Amino acid sequence: MKTVDQHLADCLSAVDTLSPLELRLLDAHGCTLSEDVTATWDLPPFTNSSMDGYAVRSADLAGASESAPVVLPVVGDIPAGYSGALAVSPGQCARIMTGGPMPAGADAVVPVEWTDGDIVQVSITKAPQPNSYVRFQGEDASQGELIVPSGTRLGPAQLALLAAVGRARVLVRPRPRVVVMSTGSELVEPGEPIAGGKIPDSNSFMLAAAANAAGATAYRIGFVPDEPKQLITTIEDQLIRADLVITTGGVSVGAFDVVKEALGRMGTVAFDRVAMQPGMPQGFGTIGPDSTPIFTLPGNPVSAFVSFEMFVRPVLRRMQALEPLHRPTVRAVLQSAVQSPDGKRQFLRGDLDVEDGRYVVSTVGGPGSHLLAGLANANSLIVVPDETTHLSAGDAVTVIMLERRAG
Amino acid sequence: MKTVDQHLADCLSAVDTLSPLELRLLDAHGCTLSEDVTATWDLPPFTNSSMDGYAVRSADLAGASESAPVVLPVVGDIPAGYSGALAVSPGQCARIMTGGPMPAGADAVVPVEWTDGDIVQVSITKAPQPNSYVRFQGEDASQGELIVPSGTRLGPAQLALLAAVGRARVLVRPRPRVVVMSTGSELVEPGEPIAGGKIPDSNSFMLAAAANAAGATAYRIGFVPDEPKQLITTIEDQLIRADLVITTGGVSVGAFDVVKEALGRMGTVAFDRVAMQPGMPQGFGTIGPDSTPIFTLPGNPVSAFVSFEMFVRPVLRRMQALEPLHRPTVRAVLQSAVQSPDGKRQFLRGDLDVEDGRYVVSTVGGPGSHLLAGLANANSLIVVPDETTHLSAGDAVTVIMLERRAG
Numbered sequence: 099m100k101t102v103d104q105h106l107a108d109c110l111s112a113v114d115t116l117s118p119l120e121l122r123l124l125d126a127h128g129c130t131l132s133e134d135v136t137a138t139w140d141l142p143p144f145t146n147s148s149m150d151g152y153a154v155r156s157a158d159l160a161g162a163s164e165s166a167p168v169v170l171p172v173v174g175d176i177p178a179g180y181s182g183a184l185a186v187s188p189g190q191c192a193r194i195m196t197g198g199p200m201p202a203g204a205d206a207v208v209p210v211e212w213t214d215g216d217i218v219q220v221s222i223t224k225a226p227q228p229n230s231y232v233r234f235q236g237e238d239a240s241q242g243e244l245i246v247p248s249g250t251r252l253g254p255a256q257l258a259l260l261a262a263v264g265r266a267r268v269l270v271r272p273r274p275r276v277v278v279m280s281t282g283s284e285l286v287e288p289g290e291p292i293a294g295g296k297i298p299d300s301n302s303f304m305l306a307a308a309a310n311a312a313g314a315t316a317y318r319i320g321f322v323p324d325e326p327k328q329l330i331t332t333i334e335d336q337l338i339r340a341d342l343v344i345t346t347g348g349v350s351v352g353a354f355d356v357v358k359e360a361l362g363r364m365g366t367v368a369f370d371r372v373a374m375q376p377g378m379p380q381g382f383g384t385i386g387p388d389s390t391p392i393f394t395l396p397g398n399p400v401s402a403f404v405s406f407e408m409f410v411r412p413v414l415r416r417m418q419a420l421e422p423l424h425r426p427t428v429r430a431v432l433q434s435a436v437q438s439p440d441g442k443r444q445f446l447r448g449d450l451d452v453e454d455g456r457y458v459v460s461t462v463g464g465p466g467s468h469l470l471a472g473l474a475n476a477n478s479l480i481v482v483p484d485e486t487t488h489l490s491a492g493d494a495v496t497v498i499m500l501e502r503r504a505g
Numbered sequence: 506m507k508t509v510d511q512h513l514a515d516c517l518s519a520v521d522t523l524s525p526l527e528l529r530l531l532d533a534h535g536c537t538l539s540e541d542v543t544a545t546w547d548l549p550p551f552t553n554s555s556m557d558g559y560a561v562r563s564a565d566l567a568g569a570s571e572s573a574p575v576v577l578p579v580v581g582d583i584p585a586g587y588s589g590a591l592a593v594s595p596g597q598c599a600r601i602m603t604g605g606p607m608p609a610g611a612d613a614v615v616p617v618e619w620t621d622g623d624i625v626q627v628s629i630t631k632a633p634q635p636n637s638y639v640r641f642q643g644e645d646a647s648q649g650e651l652i653v654p655s656g657t658r659l660g661p662a663q664l665a666l667l668a669a670v671g672r673a674r675v676l677v678r679p680r681p682r683v684v685v686m687s688t689g690s691e692l693v694e695p696g697e698p699i700a701g702g703k704i705p706d707s708n709s710f711m712l713a714a715a716a717n718a719a720g721a722t723a724y725r726i727g728f729v730p731d732e733p734k735q736l737i738t739t740i741e742d743q744l745i746r747a748d749l750v751i752t753t754g755g756v757s758v759g760a761f762d763v764v765k766e767a768l769g770r771m772g773t774v775a776f777d778r779v780a781m782q783p784g785m786p787q788g789f790g791t792i793g794p795d796s797t798p799i800f801t802l803p804g805n806p807v808s809a810f811v812s813f814e815m816f817v818r819p820v821l822r823r824m825q826a827l828e829p830l831h832r833p834t835v836r837a838v839l840q841s842a843v844q845s846p847d848g849k850r851q852f853l854r855g856d857l858d859v860e861d862g863r864y865v866v867s868t869v870g871g872p873g874s875h876l877l878a879g880l881a882n883a884n885s886l887i888v889v890p891d892e893t894t895h896l897s898a899g900d901a902v903t904v905i906m907l908e909r910r911a912g
Contacts, residue, residue, distance in 0.1 A: 124717075181700070253714065253907075254810070260695075262695075263705075264697075267696075284604050295586050298670075303531060397603065399669075403661070464644075468640050470669055474666045
């Protein structure tokens with residue numbers, strides 16, 4: 099059997115970061131920038147006022163006070179967006195609004211609160227320091243300066259900075275398009291009757307949501323019955339829009355393992371036994387003319403979930419150039435004893451909490467890999483190492499933190 | 506001046522959680538469930554096999570071994586989704602696939618690996634325990650049991666569980682629809698020339714992205730010039746699709762404060778000075794026939810960002826019934842001295858890190874509220890309390906953790 103680490107390494111080595119794509123700013127939110135963005139111009143591009151008030155020559159106001167205000171003629175109005183060429187001569191001032199370009203000659207702004215607000219002859223009761231309430235051209239960034247390096251994940255502030263230097267579109271790693279389908283002749287769409295050995299498809303919802311949460315754009319195809327020809331046709335039809343394909347079910351050793359049978363004919367998919375519990379039967383490879391990566395995950399919902407976390411999510415992050423590839427882990431104190439098979443890495447559903455300033459973790463639900471209700475109550479996965487067969491209450495364990503449910 | 510806490514309380518008290526809406530499962534991802542979901546049927550709905558193999562009566566196989574295999578006739582095939590009524594009599598077995606319904610009479614499954622895999626007469630080399638490799642009806646959840654309580658945020662595992670009990674749609678708190686616009690006659694669209702006192706709009710990109718990250722669906726309207734009539738018309742046109750409106754700019758005390766002038770006529774918007782830096786001028790109220798909440802944030806990008814974090818994000822989370830309302834905070838060791846105005850809560854852009862197992866935080870960029878490049882390099886906000894005017898290197902401070910940039 100392969101180890102978890104070996105299988106992950108094999109999967110990662112078979113995928114590349116997606117080719118950069120130019121996207122509009124809001125579409126690039128959450129993506130990784132794949133160009134070095136430099137300042138197109140100085141930031142701010144021109145010296146301007148940070149307050150509503152009056153642009154003055156500070157020397158004119160030396161000694162201004164409540165008892166001895168200085169009165170200056172107002173030679174013009176400078177709103178934000180003003181494109182005129184107003185200048186302030188000695189003994190003059192100009193009304194100016196926040197963001198308005200500083201007029202030639204002026205070296206400070208007097209806030210309107212220090213004045214009587216008159217628009218013809220303003221009375222000023224306080225002397226400004228030179229340069230006060232002035233935002234100087236280039237003080238945030240200089241033209242040509244690297245302001246958002248390649249590899250940066252774009253959040254709200256990064257998008258604002260890109261807009262401020264005039265970028266409407268930027269080159270980023272796009273979101274991987276992930277086609278998700280379940281397999282199994284027992285499956286019906288949720289809401290349809292389940293008489294006669296049927297059950298609703300649930301894995302494709304789980305995996306599509308998990309792919310979206312990992313930054314991908316998921317297309318849930320739903321489910322395909324256990325018919326190799328139909329599965330091949332469905333996958334072939336979807337390859338045109340897939341950067342990655344995920345199937346679940348049909349990968350163990352039985353007579354109805356449609357996925358194994360179908361994919362054996364389509365590409366280089368290898369079906370392996372990986373030394374883990376749950377999730378032992380794993381298939382991974384590439385198919386079709388573009389060598390599209392495909393994961394064939396086991397059909398048990400908990401096995402599919404753990405397999406996604408261990409193998410698919412790191413691959414999706416690699417495709418997006420997102421670091422780190424893995425979820426954060428912590429060491430926590432195990433609250434009750436657990437058994438584990440020798441030679442397999444076991445992933446138990448955990449409830450991670452903080453008590454007295456330290457992490458503690460309890461198991462949630464049973465170990466059965468079909469137990470969805472337990473999975474839905476877990477906030478973490480407890481990792482029992484491959485060679486460990488027993489852990490006692492009080493032992494320290496590594497715990498993988500899943501999305502915070504109330505995040 | 507109002508305190509930050511008082512202004513937040515006023516904003517929160519004016520908004521309600523959005524009315525529940527029935528959404529399809531994948532559309533409900535990330536939303537808060539607003540119904541108690543019980544199991545429509547037992548989970549699993551019927552007793553079935555957890556392996557590909559043979560359904561047997563375990564008593565028939567007592568003593569089976571490599572040297573003394575037991576041979577049983579195979580009376581039928583049970584694939585997943587099988588709706589027949591096959592029964593296994595003493596001395597018989599049936600081939601069964603993972604998920605196939607257990608036939609009457611059988612009490613255990615023998616994995617195919619313990620057999621020669623024959624489909625007529627199978628030779629079995631190991632005796633199973635009773636009940637082994639059988640998933641029992643109802644062992645995950647019982648019909649009628651509460652499985653996903655109202656108030657749960659729906660992630661991948663919760664969606665799978667809802668699908669498994671046949672729910673195609675569920676009642677959730679919908680994503681708030683947030684209309685975002687900048688104001689200012691100096692604004693142009695990024696990519697357009699900035700000659701003549703113009704600058705690109707950046708705030709509306711930042712706030713739309715921040716609203717989306719907070720779970721909303723943001724509509725970026727772009728920017729409106731400093732014309733009250735045009736602003737009123739734009740807002741009125743958008744109210745039909747807005748659960749919340751955000752504007753930036755035009756809210757201080759100058760002659761061109763179009764937002765103040767326009768909204769003074771439209772609703773109950775109050776313009777307050779809040780004791781914080783940046784972000785002192787704040788407007789909040791409700792407008793239009795549906796009393797739609799509106800935030801009029803200051804126009805400086807850092808002021809707008811901090812205002813969003815302090816007031817808008819908690820309101821958006823309240824609308825979605827998401828808990829906790831606030832981002833996580835930590836106590837960290839400040840790396841250099843900072844000054845702060847008396848009587849105002851100051852929010853400094855921070856770079857939070859872990860050194861020797863403790864949190865440390867440095868300031869990033871200058872204090873100017875127009876400095877976007879510094880904001881783009883911050884991962885946190887350092888909170889300097891209202892009455893504190895000086896902090897020294899080594900002092901402990903409260904730090905608000907923003908989205909992890911590489912998350």
